[in-house]
Amino acid sequence: MIKSLKRKFGISAPRVAVRPQTPAYVKWLVVAVLTVSALVLSWGMYDAGQKFAGFDKNEISYELNRLSESNAQLQQENEELRMKVAGLDRQLQMDFVAREDITRQIKSLEHENTRLKEDLAFFQNLGSASGKAEQRVSIGRLKLERGSLPGEYRYSLLLVQGGQRPKDFQGSLEFAVNFEQNGEKMMIPLADAASKAVDVNFKFYQRIENTFRLPPDATVDSMEVKVFEKGIAQARVMQTVNLSL
Template identity: 30%
Template structure:
Protein backbone atom coordinates (compact mmCIF):
# COMPACT_ATOMS: atom_id res chain seq x y z
CA UNK A 1 0.00 0.00 0.00
CA UNK A 2 2.84 2.40 0.83
CA UNK A 3 4.59 1.67 -2.49
CA UNK A 4 1.37 2.06 -4.37
CA UNK A 5 0.66 5.37 -2.68
CA UNK A 6 4.22 6.62 -3.42
CA UNK A 7 3.93 5.67 -7.09
CA UNK A 8 0.53 7.29 -7.29
CA UNK A 9 1.91 10.48 -5.69
CA UNK A 10 4.89 10.63 -8.09
CA UNK A 11 2.58 10.14 -11.04
CA UNK A 12 0.32 12.90 -9.80
CA UNK A 13 3.34 15.26 -9.36
CA UNK A 14 4.72 14.64 -12.87
CA UNK A 15 1.24 14.87 -14.38
CA UNK A 16 0.58 18.15 -12.58
CA UNK A 17 3.95 19.58 -13.59
CA UNK A 18 3.29 18.75 -17.21
CA UNK A 19 -0.15 20.31 -17.00
CA UNK A 20 1.34 23.46 -15.44
CA UNK A 21 3.91 23.71 -18.29
CA UNK A 22 6.94 23.87 -15.99
CA UNK A 23 9.21 21.76 -18.27
CA UNK A 24 8.08 23.62 -21.37
CA UNK A 25 8.77 27.01 -19.77
CA UNK A 26 12.17 25.85 -18.55
CA UNK A 27 13.09 24.68 -22.05
CA UNK A 28 11.98 27.99 -23.56
CA UNK A 29 13.92 29.93 -20.93
CA UNK A 30 17.02 27.89 -21.71
CA UNK A 31 16.67 28.65 -25.41
CA UNK A 32 16.17 32.33 -24.65
CA UNK A 33 19.21 32.43 -22.37
CA UNK A 34 21.34 30.78 -25.03
CA UNK A 35 20.19 33.33 -27.59
CA UNK A 36 20.99 36.15 -25.16
CA UNK A 37 24.46 34.73 -24.56
CA UNK A 38 25.00 34.53 -28.31
CA UNK A 39 23.90 38.15 -28.73
CA UNK A 40 26.17 39.34 -25.91
CA UNK A 41 29.10 37.45 -27.40
CA UNK A 42 28.44 39.10 -30.76
CA UNK A 43 28.36 42.54 -29.17
CA UNK A 44 31.57 41.76 -27.31
CA UNK A 45 33.30 40.68 -30.53
CA UNK A 46 32.14 43.85 -32.29
CA UNK A 47 33.36 46.00 -29.40
CA UNK A 48 36.77 44.29 -29.50
CA UNK A 49 36.91 44.81 -33.27
CA UNK A 50 36.09 48.52 -32.88
CA UNK A 51 38.72 48.88 -30.16
CA UNK A 52 41.34 47.20 -32.35
CA UNK A 53 40.40 49.44 -35.29
CA UNK A 54 40.66 52.53 -33.09
CA UNK A 55 44.10 51.43 -31.87
CA UNK A 56 45.22 50.88 -35.47
CA UNK A 57 43.91 54.31 -36.47
CA UNK A 58 45.72 55.93 -33.55
CA UNK A 59 48.98 54.24 -34.53
CA UNK A 60 48.51 55.27 -38.17
CA UNK A 61 47.72 58.84 -37.15
CA UNK A 62 50.81 59.00 -34.93
CA UNK A 63 53.00 57.66 -37.75
CA UNK A 64 51.49 60.25 -40.09
CA UNK A 65 52.11 63.03 -37.58
CA UNK A 66 55.73 61.91 -37.12
CA UNK A 67 56.21 61.85 -40.89
CA UNK A 68 54.69 65.32 -41.25
CA UNK A 69 56.86 66.65 -38.42
CA UNK A 70 59.98 65.29 -40.14
CA UNK A 71 58.84 66.81 -43.44
CA UNK A 72 58.21 70.19 -41.79
CA UNK A 73 61.67 70.09 -40.21
CA UNK A 74 63.21 69.27 -43.59
CA UNK A 75 61.30 72.10 -45.27
CA UNK A 76 62.38 74.53 -42.56
CA UNK A 77 66.03 73.57 -43.11
CA UNK A 78 65.59 73.89 -46.88
CA UNK A 79 63.92 77.27 -46.47
CA UNK A 80 66.77 78.46 -44.25
CA UNK A 81 69.32 77.35 -46.84
CA UNK A 82 67.39 79.08 -49.63
CA UNK A 83 67.10 82.24 -47.55
CA UNK A 84 70.84 82.25 -47.00
CA UNK A 85 71.48 81.67 -50.71
CA UNK A 86 69.08 84.48 -51.60
CA UNK A 87 70.83 86.86 -49.22
CA UNK A 88 74.17 85.75 -50.66
CA UNK A 89 73.06 86.42 -54.24
CA UNK A 90 71.41 89.73 -53.39
CA UNK A 91 74.57 90.90 -51.69
CA UNK A 92 76.64 89.88 -54.69
CA UNK A 93 74.51 91.49 -57.38
CA UNK A 94 76.87 93.39 -59.67
CA UNK A 95 76.64 97.10 -60.15
CA UNK A 96 75.42 98.47 -63.46
CA UNK A 97 78.28 100.87 -63.91
CA UNK A 98 81.68 100.33 -65.51
CA UNK A 99 82.84 98.45 -68.59
CA UNK A 100 83.78 95.17 -66.96
CA UNK A 101 82.88 91.94 -68.68
CA UNK A 102 82.74 90.06 -65.37
CA UNK A 103 82.23 90.86 -61.71
CA UNK A 104 83.73 88.78 -58.93
CA UNK A 105 82.03 89.35 -55.57
CA UNK A 106 81.80 88.12 -52.01
CA UNK A 107 85.03 86.18 -51.60
CA UNK A 108 84.75 84.20 -48.37
CA UNK A 109 87.66 82.22 -46.90
CA UNK A 110 87.64 79.85 -43.93
CA UNK A 111 90.68 78.04 -42.53
CA UNK A 112 89.46 74.50 -41.86
CA UNK A 113 92.72 73.16 -40.40
CA UNK A 114 96.42 74.01 -40.41
CA UNK A 115 97.49 73.82 -44.05
CA UNK A 116 93.97 73.75 -45.49
CA UNK A 117 91.39 76.43 -46.25
CA UNK A 118 88.06 76.63 -48.04
CA UNK A 119 87.07 79.49 -50.32
CA UNK A 120 83.90 80.63 -52.07
CA UNK A 121 83.07 83.47 -54.39
CA UNK A 122 80.55 84.33 -57.10
CA UNK A 123 81.49 85.21 -60.66
CA UNK A 124 78.79 87.02 -62.65
CA UNK A 125 78.41 88.48 -66.09
CA UNK A 126 78.26 92.26 -66.18
CA UNK A 127 74.78 93.68 -66.51
CA UNK A 128 73.45 93.55 -70.05
CA UNK A 129 75.91 90.93 -71.33
CA UNK A 130 74.57 87.62 -72.68
CA UNK A 131 77.57 86.08 -74.46
CA UNK A 132 79.10 83.03 -72.82
CA UNK A 133 82.51 83.43 -71.20
CA UNK A 134 85.25 80.80 -71.05
CA UNK A 135 88.49 81.04 -69.18
CA UNK A 136 90.05 80.05 -65.90
CA UNK A 137 90.70 81.43 -62.46
CA UNK A 138 93.75 81.39 -60.25
CA UNK A 139 93.92 81.37 -56.46
CA UNK A 140 96.93 82.88 -54.75
CA UNK A 141 97.84 82.85 -51.06
CA UNK A 142 100.30 85.10 -49.28
CA UNK A 143 101.47 85.50 -45.72
CA UNK A 144 104.31 84.34 -43.52
CA UNK A 145 106.32 81.12 -43.37
CA UNK A 146 109.05 80.72 -40.73
CA UNK A 147 108.86 84.46 -40.11
CA UNK A 148 109.45 85.37 -43.76
CA UNK A 149 107.21 86.61 -46.51
CA UNK A 150 105.60 83.71 -48.34
CA UNK A 151 103.29 83.30 -51.32
CA UNK A 152 101.73 80.35 -53.12
CA UNK A 153 99.68 80.05 -56.32
CA UNK A 154 97.08 77.25 -56.38
CA UNK A 155 96.61 75.81 -59.86
CA UNK A 156 94.21 72.95 -60.45
CA UNK A 157 92.43 71.52 -63.48
CA UNK A 158 89.07 72.20 -61.85
CA UNK A 159 89.69 75.97 -61.89
CA UNK A 160 88.03 76.49 -65.26
CA UNK A 161 85.37 79.09 -65.98
CA UNK A 162 82.47 78.51 -68.35
CA UNK A 163 79.45 80.64 -67.64
CA UNK A 164 76.51 82.38 -69.26
CA UNK A 165 75.17 84.28 -66.26
CA UNK A 166 76.96 83.29 -63.06
CA UNK A 167 79.25 80.62 -61.64
CA UNK A 168 80.18 79.90 -58.08
CA UNK A 169 83.92 79.53 -57.59
CA UNK A 170 84.59 77.36 -54.59
CA UNK A 171 86.89 74.66 -53.35
CA UNK A 172 89.74 73.93 -50.97
CA UNK A 173 93.41 74.80 -51.09
CA UNK A 174 96.30 73.07 -49.36
CA UNK A 175 99.46 74.85 -48.26
CA UNK A 176 102.30 74.26 -45.79
CA UNK A 177 100.84 73.80 -42.33
CA UNK A 178 103.50 76.07 -40.83
CA UNK A 179 102.44 78.95 -43.07
CA UNK A 180 100.22 81.76 -41.82
CA UNK A 181 97.90 82.92 -44.60
CA UNK A 182 97.15 86.64 -44.52
CA UNK A 183 95.69 87.34 -47.97
CA UNK A 184 93.72 85.20 -50.42
CA UNK A 185 93.20 86.53 -53.95
CA UNK A 186 91.27 85.19 -56.93
CA UNK A 187 92.01 86.33 -60.48
CA UNK A 188 89.87 85.40 -63.48
CA UNK A 189 91.58 85.13 -66.87
CA UNK A 190 90.01 84.96 -70.30
CA UNK A 191 91.05 82.44 -72.94
CA UNK A 192 93.85 84.74 -74.05
CA UNK A 193 95.29 84.92 -70.52
CA UNK A 194 94.15 88.46 -69.75
CA UNK A 195 92.87 89.26 -66.26
CA UNK A 196 89.18 90.19 -66.45
CA UNK A 197 88.40 90.61 -62.75
CA UNK A 198 89.78 89.84 -59.31
CA UNK A 199 88.82 89.88 -55.66
CA UNK A 200 90.77 89.72 -52.39
CA UNK A 201 90.10 88.64 -48.82
CA UNK A 202 92.24 89.36 -45.77
CA UNK A 203 92.40 86.89 -42.88
Protein backbone atom coordinates (compact mmCIF):
# COMPACT_ATOMS: atom_id res chain seq x y z
CA MET A 1 0.00 0.00 0.00
CA ILE A 2 2.71 2.37 1.07
CA LYS A 3 4.78 1.38 -1.96
CA SER A 4 1.92 1.98 -4.24
CA LEU A 5 1.41 5.47 -2.87
CA LYS A 6 5.09 6.25 -3.25
CA ARG A 7 5.06 5.21 -6.87
CA LYS A 8 2.11 7.50 -7.57
CA PHE A 9 3.10 10.55 -5.52
CA GLY A 10 6.80 10.06 -4.79
CA ILE A 11 9.89 11.07 -6.62
CA SER A 12 9.53 8.26 -9.06
CA ALA A 13 5.93 9.23 -9.88
CA PRO A 14 5.27 10.15 -13.63
CA ARG A 15 5.43 13.85 -14.69
CA VAL A 16 2.24 15.72 -15.47
CA ALA A 17 2.29 18.66 -17.97
CA VAL A 18 -0.26 21.45 -17.42
CA ARG A 19 -1.15 23.30 -20.66
CA PRO A 20 -3.64 26.13 -20.95
CA GLN A 21 -6.57 25.42 -23.35
CA THR A 22 -6.53 27.64 -26.56
CA PRO A 23 -9.95 29.02 -27.62
CA ALA A 24 -11.35 27.85 -31.01
CA TYR A 25 -11.73 31.37 -32.47
CA VAL A 26 -8.01 31.96 -31.97
CA LYS A 27 -7.26 28.86 -34.00
CA TRP A 28 -9.61 29.98 -36.82
CA LEU A 29 -8.09 33.45 -36.73
CA VAL A 30 -4.63 32.01 -37.11
CA VAL A 31 -5.83 29.82 -40.00
CA ALA A 32 -7.45 32.82 -41.70
CA VAL A 33 -4.32 34.93 -41.31
CA LEU A 34 -2.18 32.19 -42.74
CA THR A 35 -4.62 31.67 -45.64
CA VAL A 36 -4.72 35.40 -46.48
CA SER A 37 -0.95 35.56 -46.24
CA ALA A 38 -0.65 32.60 -48.60
CA LEU A 39 -3.08 34.20 -51.08
CA VAL A 40 -1.27 37.54 -50.95
CA LEU A 41 2.04 35.80 -51.40
CA SER A 42 0.65 33.77 -54.31
CA TRP A 43 -0.81 36.87 -56.00
CA GLY A 44 2.45 38.70 -55.49
CA MET A 45 4.37 35.86 -57.02
CA TYR A 46 1.85 35.68 -59.92
CA ASP A 47 2.05 39.42 -60.55
CA ALA A 48 5.83 39.31 -60.32
CA GLY A 49 5.86 36.43 -62.77
CA GLN A 50 3.67 38.39 -65.22
CA LYS A 51 5.90 41.43 -65.00
CA PHE A 52 8.96 39.27 -65.40
CA ALA A 53 7.42 37.63 -68.49
CA GLY A 54 6.41 41.02 -69.93
CA PHE A 55 2.65 40.89 -69.11
CA ASP A 56 2.25 44.06 -67.13
CA LYS A 57 -1.42 44.56 -66.41
CA ASN A 58 -1.25 48.34 -66.50
CA GLU A 59 0.75 48.32 -69.70
CA ILE A 60 -1.70 45.90 -71.33
CA SER A 61 -4.65 48.09 -70.30
CA TYR A 62 -2.87 51.16 -71.64
CA GLU A 63 -2.07 49.39 -74.91
CA LEU A 64 -5.67 48.23 -75.28
CA ASN A 65 -6.96 51.78 -74.75
CA ARG A 66 -4.43 53.11 -77.26
CA LEU A 67 -5.40 50.51 -79.86
CA SER A 68 -9.10 51.21 -79.27
CA GLU A 69 -8.58 54.95 -79.81
CA SER A 70 -6.47 54.28 -82.91
CA ASN A 71 -9.15 51.95 -84.29
CA ALA A 72 -11.86 54.56 -83.71
CA GLN A 73 -9.76 57.20 -85.47
CA LEU A 74 -9.09 54.87 -88.41
CA GLN A 75 -12.79 54.10 -88.71
CA GLN A 76 -13.60 57.81 -88.77
CA GLU A 77 -10.95 58.47 -91.43
CA ASN A 78 -12.25 55.49 -93.42
CA GLU A 79 -15.79 56.88 -93.30
CA GLU A 80 -14.56 60.30 -94.40
CA LEU A 81 -12.63 58.73 -97.29
CA ARG A 82 -15.70 56.69 -98.26
CA MET A 83 -17.81 59.85 -98.36
CA LYS A 84 -15.16 61.61 -100.45
CA VAL A 85 -14.99 58.69 -102.89
CA ALA A 86 -18.80 58.66 -103.17
CA GLY A 87 -18.79 62.40 -103.84
CA LEU A 88 -16.07 62.06 -106.47
CA ASP A 89 -17.98 59.19 -108.08
CA ARG A 90 -21.14 61.30 -108.29
CA GLN A 91 -19.15 64.22 -109.69
CA LEU A 92 -17.53 61.92 -112.25
CA GLN A 93 -20.93 60.63 -113.35
CA MET A 94 -22.25 64.19 -113.65
CA ASP A 95 -19.16 65.18 -115.67
CA PHE A 96 -19.62 62.14 -117.91
CA VAL A 97 -23.29 62.98 -118.54
CA ALA A 98 -22.41 66.62 -119.17
CA ARG A 99 -19.63 65.59 -121.57
CA GLU A 100 -22.01 63.32 -123.48
CA ASP A 101 -24.58 66.11 -123.65
CA ILE A 102 -21.96 68.57 -124.90
CA THR A 103 -20.80 66.00 -127.49
CA ARG A 104 -24.38 65.59 -128.73
CA GLN A 105 -24.84 69.35 -128.90
CA ILE A 106 -21.58 69.74 -130.85
CA LYS A 107 -22.63 67.03 -133.32
CA SER A 108 -26.05 68.65 -133.69
CA LEU A 109 -24.48 72.07 -134.27
CA GLU A 110 -22.03 70.60 -136.77
CA HIS A 111 -24.91 68.92 -138.59
CA GLU A 112 -26.92 72.15 -138.57
CA ASN A 113 -23.91 74.13 -139.79
CA THR A 114 -23.33 71.69 -142.64
CA ARG A 115 -26.99 71.83 -143.57
CA LEU A 116 -27.01 75.63 -143.59
CA LYS A 117 -23.91 75.70 -145.79
CA GLU A 118 -25.54 73.27 -148.20
CA ASP A 119 -28.76 75.31 -148.21
CA LEU A 120 -26.79 78.48 -148.88
CA ALA A 121 -24.98 76.86 -151.78
CA PHE A 122 -28.28 75.56 -153.13
CA PHE A 123 -29.96 78.99 -152.99
CA GLN A 124 -26.91 80.62 -154.58
CA ASN A 125 -26.99 78.13 -157.44
CA LEU A 126 -30.75 78.52 -157.72
CA GLY A 127 -30.48 82.29 -157.98
CA SER A 128 -27.68 82.20 -160.55
CA ALA A 129 -29.11 79.42 -162.72
CA SER A 130 -31.14 80.28 -165.80
CA GLY A 131 -34.68 79.14 -166.38
CA LYS A 132 -35.51 78.72 -162.70
CA ALA A 133 -38.11 81.46 -162.85
CA GLU A 134 -40.29 79.37 -165.13
CA GLN A 135 -40.39 76.35 -162.81
CA ARG A 136 -42.46 77.40 -159.81
CA VAL A 137 -41.61 74.50 -157.45
CA SER A 138 -38.47 72.42 -157.17
CA ILE A 139 -36.99 69.87 -154.74
CA GLY A 140 -33.56 70.51 -153.34
CA ARG A 141 -31.30 68.86 -150.77
CA LEU A 142 -33.15 65.53 -150.91
CA LYS A 143 -31.43 62.98 -148.64
CA LEU A 144 -32.16 59.46 -147.39
CA GLU A 145 -30.02 58.12 -144.53
CA ARG A 146 -30.06 55.34 -141.96
CA GLY A 147 -31.36 56.17 -138.49
CA SER A 148 -29.88 55.30 -135.14
CA LEU A 149 -32.20 52.31 -134.56
CA PRO A 150 -32.42 49.05 -136.54
CA GLY A 151 -34.84 49.45 -139.44
CA GLU A 152 -35.05 53.24 -138.95
CA TYR A 153 -34.46 55.69 -141.80
CA ARG A 154 -34.42 59.47 -142.00
CA TYR A 155 -35.18 61.69 -144.97
CA SER A 156 -35.00 65.43 -145.53
CA LEU A 157 -35.68 67.77 -148.41
CA LEU A 158 -36.10 71.44 -149.24
CA LEU A 159 -39.06 72.68 -151.28
CA VAL A 160 -38.30 75.91 -153.15
CA GLN A 161 -40.65 78.18 -155.14
CA GLY A 162 -39.04 80.50 -157.67
CA GLY A 163 -40.22 83.22 -160.02
CA GLN A 164 -41.05 86.88 -159.70
CA ARG A 165 -43.37 87.52 -156.76
CA PRO A 166 -44.52 83.95 -156.20
CA LYS A 167 -47.80 83.26 -154.51
CA ASP A 168 -48.19 80.89 -151.59
CA PHE A 169 -47.85 77.34 -152.76
CA GLN A 170 -50.45 74.97 -151.35
CA GLY A 171 -50.23 71.29 -152.02
CA SER A 172 -48.99 67.99 -150.68
CA LEU A 173 -46.11 65.50 -150.84
CA GLU A 174 -46.28 61.76 -151.38
CA PHE A 175 -43.40 59.42 -150.51
CA ALA A 176 -42.76 55.84 -151.63
CA VAL A 177 -39.90 53.55 -150.60
CA ASN A 178 -38.25 50.93 -152.80
CA PHE A 179 -36.77 48.07 -150.79
CA GLU A 180 -35.96 44.38 -150.96
CA GLN A 181 -37.11 41.76 -148.46
CA ASN A 182 -36.74 37.97 -148.61
CA GLY A 183 -35.32 38.28 -152.12
CA GLU A 184 -38.37 40.22 -153.39
CA LYS A 185 -38.30 43.86 -154.52
CA MET A 186 -41.23 45.92 -153.23
CA MET A 187 -42.49 49.50 -153.05
CA ILE A 188 -44.73 50.88 -150.33
CA PRO A 189 -46.07 54.41 -149.77
CA LEU A 190 -45.13 56.24 -146.58
CA ALA A 191 -48.18 57.40 -144.70
CA ASP A 192 -49.02 58.84 -141.31
CA ALA A 193 -52.11 58.12 -139.24
CA ALA A 194 -54.30 60.54 -141.23
CA SER A 195 -53.32 60.06 -144.89
CA LYS A 196 -50.48 59.06 -147.16
CA ALA A 197 -49.84 62.70 -148.17
CA VAL A 198 -48.00 65.46 -146.32
CA ASP A 199 -49.62 68.88 -146.69
CA VAL A 200 -47.37 71.86 -147.45
CA ASN A 201 -48.06 75.59 -147.55
CA PHE A 202 -45.20 78.04 -148.12
CA LYS A 203 -44.19 81.09 -150.13
CA PHE A 204 -40.47 80.78 -150.83
CA TYR A 205 -39.24 77.53 -149.28
CA GLN A 206 -40.11 74.86 -146.73
CA ARG A 207 -37.95 72.18 -145.13
CA ILE A 208 -39.38 68.69 -144.63
CA GLU A 209 -37.74 66.17 -142.26
CA ASN A 210 -39.08 62.91 -140.90
CA THR A 211 -38.28 59.28 -140.12
CA PHE A 212 -39.89 55.94 -140.98
CA ARG A 213 -39.44 52.33 -139.89
CA LEU A 214 -39.18 49.11 -141.86
CA PRO A 215 -38.53 45.53 -140.73
CA PRO A 216 -34.83 45.11 -139.82
CA ASP A 217 -34.39 42.43 -142.50
CA ALA A 218 -35.57 44.82 -145.24
CA THR A 219 -32.92 46.47 -147.42
CA VAL A 220 -33.89 49.98 -148.57
CA ASP A 221 -32.73 50.95 -152.04
CA SER A 222 -34.28 54.36 -152.75
CA MET A 223 -37.14 56.73 -152.02
CA GLU A 224 -39.43 58.56 -154.46
CA VAL A 225 -40.97 61.99 -153.75
CA LYS A 226 -43.89 63.55 -155.65
CA VAL A 227 -45.08 67.15 -155.24
CA PHE A 228 -48.76 67.85 -155.94
CA GLU A 229 -50.31 71.32 -156.21
CA LYS A 230 -53.73 71.76 -154.67
CA GLY A 231 -56.51 71.08 -157.20
CA ILE A 232 -54.17 69.42 -159.74
CA ALA A 233 -54.13 65.62 -159.99
CA GLN A 234 -50.82 65.34 -161.82
CA ALA A 235 -47.60 65.69 -159.87
CA ARG A 236 -45.77 68.96 -160.50
CA VAL A 237 -42.38 67.57 -159.48
CA MET A 238 -41.06 64.03 -158.95
CA GLN A 239 -37.60 63.07 -157.73
CA THR A 240 -35.87 59.86 -156.57
CA VAL A 241 -32.98 59.59 -154.13
CA ASN A 242 -30.86 56.54 -153.29
CA LEU A 243 -29.94 55.54 -149.74
CA SER A 244 -26.77 57.30 -148.58
CA LEU A 245 -24.04 54.82 -147.63
